Amino acid sequence: MGNRVHPTAIVGEGVELGTDNVIGPYAVITGPCRIGDRNWIGAHAVIGAAPEIHGHDHGLPWGGGTDDVGVEIGDDSVVREFVTVHRGTRRRTGIGDRCFVMNKAHFGHDAVIEDDVTLAVGVILGGHVEVGAGANLGLAAVLHQRRVVGPGAMVGMSAVVTRDIPPYAKAFGAPARVRGVNEVGMRRRGIDAAVIAAVAEQYASGGDAGAWTPPAALRAPWEWWLERTSAG
Template identity: 50%
Template structure:
């Protein structure tokens, strides 16, 4: 069963799994797919139209032609967070995210599993957060940016370009200040890879070609070639 507060408003093409808790004054407008075991706090808005100037905003009760929202399992979405419909593609939330109060997830964003977004984090359109990304209080991410797996971004940072996996970054604009060693160790990353990534980020090593994981290697290479140390 789902526990849905009587003041919640759910309309349109919405599918909901089992064991979800949907709090007071939540508004869900389809097309939306929600998995199981999610906790959705008071005043959360899921499925509002994409904030695109040329988008034909629908009248109340009219069917939506937006790209949709897909939310996985066991996520916590706290009070007054907003997750908008996709525009070019679906807006996707993976599993076991912790999305704190008043966060904003714009159209076409894609969040992997285990993502943490502290209060008032803002994601512009088409942002991709890989698994295990942790964004500090008030972080802002520019549209079309990707933040690699396991990276931690400090509070009030402004992310204007892609960040590689397992980085620690902060500032405006956010820059890589080292490796997220604790995050890597907690997630079971091999010690050799921890040392290799740490050396690449502190500048004592300059060749990522030996990293076996294709995505990690490619993202670090792109970051290095983009002159991100500047």
């Protein structure tokens, strides 16, 4: 089956579409933008809008005339209605594979979420934010620019994230702080109970991933986080 694009949607110059995508009424997608296969994009979503940088050349709202890096969306992701995704300036603003982005979420320029991430209604990602694979951000959470949320972390609703959140942490509050581990998420990924307990003990002691060698089963998520976080 080919792409199904509602006649009221705008797909501008420089947009590359894979196959089997659904693009809803009044969605606006402008290039440069690369979208993979089997994605579902809701009504009134705006993908590829100009970054909100004072003095930046905004170009035309329906596309064309900029030198921005753009946007990239992987495969099998859902982007619900009224989501806004701004073009990247140094790298492509990105949505990975199998992500679920609920309505009215916002991606600032150069923000990237990895595979299998869930963003609840009204989540706001500031510019250059990075969210690791499998993370879950609750209703109306707000992430300050350049913050990093580790793989598998769970951020509570209305959290205000001003510090980086390590892998598989459970964080909430304003400002958000680590309050434990995402035990449910770890169990769902088949992580052993002893490993979960070790991570819980580390977080309870006030330690951080930068001062700790995690169990081998979690080495990859910690390496991903340490490469990006200012806390390490």
